Amino acid sequence: MPEGATVNAPEVPTYGGWRQARGIGLFGLDVTGTLVVLGAVMVGLILVSFNFRWFAMWVIPGGLIVAATVVRFQGETLRDRVQRRVQWTWGSMRGYRTLRGGVLVERDGAWELPGLLAPTRVIEVEDGRGERFGIVHDRRSGCLTATLRCDARSTWLVDGLQADGWVANWHSWLADLGLVPLVAWVAVTVETAPEPGSTLVQEVNRRIEPGSPQDAQELLRELVLCSPGASADVATRVSITFDPARSFERLPDLADQAAEVSRLLTGMESSLAECGVSVLGRASAAELAGIVRTAFDPLSRGDVNAMLAAGDEGTAELLRWGDAGPVSHDEEWDAYHHDSGWSVTWGWFEPPRQQVTSNVLIRLLSPGRWPRRVTVLYRPLSAESAARELENEVNAATIRKMVRQKQGRDETARDSADQERAHQAAREEAVGAGVVRMTMYVTVTVTNPAELATACADVESRGQQSKIRLRRLYAGQAAGFATTLPAGIHPAHAATRGHK
Numbered sequence: 028m029p030e031g032a033t034v035n036a037p038e039v040p041t042y043g044g045w046r047q048a049r050g051i052g053l054f055g056l057d058v059t060g061t062l063v064v065l066g067a068v069m070v071g072l073i074l075v076s077f078n079f080r081w082f083a084m085w086v087i088p089g090g091l092i093v094a095a096t097v098v099r100f101q102g103e104t105l106r107d108r109v110q111r112r113v114q115w116t117w118g119s120m121r122g123y124r125t126l127r128g129g130v131l132v133e134r135d136g137a138w139e140l141p142g143l144l145a146p147t148r149v150i151e152v153e154d155g156r157g158e159r160f161g162i163v164h165d166r167r168s169g170c171l172t173a174t175l176r177c178d179a180r181s182t183w184l185v186d187g188l189q190a191d192g193w194v195a196n197w198h199s200w201l202a203d204l205g206l207v208p209l210v211a212w213v214a215v216t217v218e219t220a221p222e223p224g225s226t227l228v229q230e231v232n233r234r235i236e237p238g239s240p241q242d243a244q245e246l247l248r249e250l251v252l253c254s255p256g257a258s259a260d261v262a263t264r265v266s267i268t269f270d271p272a273r274s275f276e277r278l279p280d281l282a283d284q285a286a287e288v289s290r291l292l293t294g295m296e297s298s299l300a301e302c303g304v305s306v307l308g309r310a311s312a313a314e315l316a317g318i319v320r321t322a323f324d325p326l327s328r329g330d331v332n333a334m335l336a337a338g339d340e341g342t343a344e345l346l347r348w349g350d351a352g353p354v355s356h357d358e359e360w361d362a363y364h365h366d367s368g369w370s371v372t373w374g375w376f377e378p379p380r381q382q383v384t385s386n387v388l389i390r391l392l393s394p395g396r397w398p399r400r401v402t403v404l405y406r407p408l409s410a411e412s413a414a415r416e417l418e419n420e421v422n423a424a425t426i427r428k429m430v431r432q433k434q435g436r437d438e439t440a441r442d443s444a445d446q447e448r449a450h451q452a453a454r455e456e457a458v459g460a461g462v463v464r465m466t467m468y469v470t471v472t473v474t475n476p477a478e479l480a481t482a483c484a485d486v487e488s489r490g491q492q493s494k495i496r497l498r499r500l501y502a503g504q505a506a507g508f509a510t511t512l513p514a515g516i517h518p519a520h521a522a523t524r525g526h527k
Contacts, residue, residue: 045378046448048416048464049423060096060104067092101498115360115502124358124505140319140352143509143516149312149348152285155293161312162285163348163514170211170270171288172515174310175296177263179217180303190385193303200298202461204407207291211270212406212517214510215263218318220328220398222260230336259394260328263304264318267295268515310513313342319351319512324366325398325472356505362479363504368472369479372507373486373497375467380444383494390492391469397482398472400511406464406519413462417453424449469497470511 067089075082095106118124126141139145146167151159163172180193204210231251235244269291271284278284296306310318317331334342356365363370379387392401408416424446431438456462469490471482490497500507509516
């Protein structure tokens, strides 16, 4: 190489587009909060026009209402914090956060899953290829959730262009979901857990054919002895929730709804192969029950994995959805105790403020000392809804800028970046990009309560290294725990759904 010559390092592709939705409300409030503040002010103006004494009596309660709505603590309004505390106290008095099972229970529904999982059940459906898979049916909302077992490929084993193509194809896959009316949301879960070496021994011994050559059997057993004593159990799942009520075609019967779900899954499976994952198959009813069972009782992971690996007819009888729930559980303010495990769940509070690489979540998803589930929820928007929502976001950013100019306040760097991202998202959508609402939930589980603080510190550290801010779900640990399971639970949908 000639002296003085330089080599240009390859440019690392970065990705952006994550932006927190913001409205036009006063003081950064939503529509409800803005109406409350304006209502309190209007009541004061009306009272002062009639009687100043009435106005003086309204000043203190009206001021408290405005303060509770406007004042924020750690990004949360005082009204929301007080409301959550009141609801938590009321639920505790009614015994909603505690479950104690027994050997003999005579009442109906005694063994149903707790909380948001109570109205769910699993039905078996044929996939048209001679196999059967499980679908979680939410009897309250009518939604159906099917789970695809996937094997994700590492971006470190391919060049940057290949990884960039996987990300682009994943975006296209999510964008295409906006064209399927039945798809309500998608949950991508990466579950990691330490696996004892006994699992490898059981797997190899089960696969050794007694009639095979003796030297081949001895070689396999020797390889097992030389293998590490422990390894990592990593599972990747894509759970797709369908809402039959959105279908253009009337599907009154559950069998017709399940058949339509099976038909749609066929195309989605083939498209996922271009996103850097291999679809291993659709999760069966026993596999879905096993996932829930090991989540509530982490000490049973080895036994459940052994039963699923055996794959005999008795597995379906031993692993049933109705028996997968905990025998006892206690939901604390900041933790969740269930059978042999103690869990803590966080929610995604703030996305990265800068562009990131394809490996941004690698630290959060990599195996650790304790079982951990990371679930990313995507709610695809139709083309019409996406255009309308992005237009509202751009208008809101423009109005906020005009208000700052009117008040003589300088524009901050965060305001400028937020406005640019709003315009960027609108430009990308105009040329064919899709829009999804996304959030993330992280659950870590320990079997020794003394290790819970260390496990929580580990997760929060991994979140910071992944450039995201996590917030512990205070008074919502059971709901967050259920969200990371393949049961089609979405907290935003569960908070607004009606009873059927």
